[in-house]
Amino acid sequence: MLVRLVLVLAATTASAAAYLNDWSQAGVRNSQPTCVDIPRNMKLCHGIGYHKMLLPNLLDHDTMEEVSSQASSWVPLLNINCHADTKLFLCSLFSPVCLERLIYPCRSLCEKVKAGCEGRMRTYGFPWPDMFKCDKFPLDNDMCISPQVNNNSSSEADKCQACNPDQTYENIVDNFCRSDFAVRTKFEKVRKNKLISNKAKLLKVKSSVDKAQQRQLRRPTFTLQPSDTCCSDIMRGSTEVFLVMGQFRDSKIVPSFAMPWSKDSKAFKRALRTFKQINCTDPKFVSQSVISGVEDPANANRRKRGKAKGKKKQQQHKQQRKNPV
Template identity: 30%
Template sequence: MRDASRLRLLLLLLLLLFLLSEAEPEPSGPGSAMLSAGLSVSLLLAASCALWPAAVRAASCEPVRIPLCRSMPWNMTKMPNHLHHSTQDNAVLAIEQFEGLVGTSCSPDLLFFLCAMYAPICTIDFQHEPIKPCKAVCERAKYGCEPVMKRYNHSWPDSLACSELPLYDRGVCISPEAIVKAEGPDPYYQDPSRCNPESSPDFPMDSNNFHCRSPIRDRCKCKTVRMALKTYLKNNYNYVIRARVRDVRNRGLEPTAVVDVKEVLKSSLVNIPRETHTLYYSSSCLCPPLTPGDEYLIMGYENEETSRLLLIDGSIAQKWKDKMGRKVKRWDQILQGRGRPRPNPRPSRH
């Protein structure tokens, strides 16, 4: 009932603004006309914001459900996160790769930094984009933990590059020292004996996947995204290629698939020649799944800054059939005919 009342009130306000515009005298000049129009629009926007329910305005924030991040000094997050996971379920599987590294206590900033990336803080005042961690937080975490990673032949992943993050005094960002914590132990303290090479003769970390040994992949379940016109129009993919899979690599913190590109059906800002390319997954679950030796139609996104082709949530990989090429070209004509712009790459740190 209250929503209906708000709608009626808004319609009355629109009618009132229309009547006022008809009744007011002719402006004396172009400046007056612009001022009058701007004032009317400002009044309308202000009224609309005031009438819109607070619950709707805050709907983009959701409670943090990622177990590793429940101890953080914030309890609301926003998806997609800075690594393009569209749901927290997908983010959980990706962040748990770092569980072993967190357990080494290599840096007191590591867990805070990871959670700021995978479960970014969300507030009503900053809803348009998730708030990023400050560059200094990333650098401290990297400085403390990359030496541990190198002992297992791994480097700090490009997807968590510090260079792309804002400085504390030059932009909006979040850091541990900026948050007032309640009295008591550090909320993001980790038990050093949990996964610590110093307290255990056998470091309980998988040297191939760099996380504490746990059945993470046993819980992986790829959501099948079927090739259909509706999906194509909705997801607005950056690239569509026909490719044969050479290898799928799930070593380290950046799982990849190496493919030989046979045909480029669609591309955006990243040049895709017909040669061997690396596709970058967003988690160790390797979704969508690819089988070495098979030929696929692959639809995905790109990162112009790093010239990377991405396989993230919503990407499609289906076994190749000859009719697929004509179908995609026809769908792209429909997409362009609807007046939609060429797709812009999702911002990424891959």
């Protein structure tokens, strides 16, 4: 992921004066740029591959408190795994690497992440925010952060994805709502492209699934997609119980998500509780369960200014009571 950053670091020879000039051109800043440690509690970007970030960042956040607060809102989007470069894109803005010049994400990086994530965000009632408009970012060059996942590596990453999903709360619930069915089952037989179960407990069946298909789910035979046939090697010989979710395609039961029924996983247990109460047909209800934290910072900043005005008025009232005219 950080190959591009290393190349940029090696190529950067500008003076500190040029760096400060770049910074001033980026907009009016309330404080001078400094390098600070990326805190451990900043889940979005801690462990990204570098330890120091610029403050203010590229989103005009002036304090680490503001950075951490705003960044935490985007962790759920990262956890639904809508694009492999989501973290790289977000952290290039929230925690830009400390170099002598400002390093922005390339426009192509923004466009690829947007293509992967915008549809999922809209499903839950969130538009792609103005602060991430891709035409704001530079065309690809040696001085911006380009996509790290190309078409070839992406196709490799897609292999066995059904049986190696991200086991985050957000991704489990996101798949639950997008699936035609969810079942609890064991695999009795495994073939090259088939996973065969003798019995399954239905956890969810979409209203579009007819009665014949529901009967299929009682003793399901799952048909793996070509990119997931390697799952048969992973599942062969397993005696574990699995949560399996997926779609009906041409009368075939196609799994898109399969993970062990893990009683020790907090994310898994939380997701199971959510299954019992979530209404997947209500985007507002789903957004509260999956990506409720995602918010355009413009709205957050307006709310913050409102709170600041409120505190100022309270202080003025207190002062007036202390010093009556």
